[in-house]
Amino acid sequence: MxxxxxxxxxxxxxxxxxxxxxxxxxxxxxxxxxxxxxxxxxxxxxxxxxxxxxxxxxxxxxxxxxxxxxxxxxxxxxxxxxxxxxxxxxxxxxxxxxxxxxxxxGYVFSNYKTTMCNCLKQKLFDLEFNKSNIYNLKKYNFENFLLTYYSNVVDKNKYNSNFSPRENIENIKKIAMNFINNFDDPNTKNLLFTGNTRFR
Ligand SMILES: [Zn+2]
The missing domain is CATH 1.20.1500 (YheA-like fold)
Incomplete structure (x- = not known):
């Protein structure tokens, strides 16, 4: 803390x-x-x-x-x-x-003891939590995004697509970067990511 x-x-x-x-x-x-x-x-x-x-x-x-x-x-x-x-x-x-x-x-006194009030505990938790998320951004960002992680082999049976996973993710990255670069433009549409998460 x-x-x-x-x-x-x-x-x-x-x-x-x-x-x-x-x-x-x-x-x-x-x-x-x-x-x-x-x-x-x-x-x-x-x-x-x-x-x-x-x-x-x-x-x-x-x-x-x-x-x-x-x-x-x-x-x-x-x-x-x-x-x-x-x-x-x-x-x-x-x-x-x-x-x-x-x-x-921020403190309550009862039974001859001073303890931190729940409101202060919650606020401290929120601050620490946000900080850890910001800290994660240092690690999980576009600079560290590995396109090579995705296969460049087209597998129509598996992915039902004529594009390789690499081409697909390159396209997604381009759209995401475009969204960030034009974030303050009122005409920029929101992004919605859907689908299952898959671990391997
Ligand atoms: Zn309180």
Missing amino acids: SNNNLKALLREYEQKRILAITDLEHRKNKLYNENPRLEQIDKELNSLAFRTTKQLLEKNDENLLNTLNAKIKKLKIEKHNILKSIGKDDDFLEPYYDCPICKDT
Whole structure:
């Protein structure tokens, strides 16, 4: 597995994450402008979350914690209802990631272990696979194409043709080369290869 491919993909993932967060900021600003109460609720929720954490760490005053949690619950319901009234889901105020599993980080953390997410594995596989196909092109190309591999003896019984396999393949090669040389011409017709593959 190529390290460079992984690095390039992780850079791509980071870009995607930045885009998702920027997109969220735009959506949020628009929504807050249209519904100022939502911005107030989010501000209050942030401050309540901070106070709850502080309570848990410092005094652990159960009554106060209950009051804070009740306030949080009430605000969340209000927020849900406002979003619903304008036809939005609760996740409208979350970033839209390509992969909700790893949130476009490429990695997932579970059971105290960090593992590569399937989306990243698949992308790495695709890159490696394409590379190996391109690598094959270095070997399997017209320069290495051996016409002598084909017999120059006409065998009408075997091939049902008045041409030798060599003449036949020379003609096919000519058509294929013509196709490549005129690939960008819109009048060039596509090529379709049919028939059985034969190994010997
Ligand atoms: Zn993923």
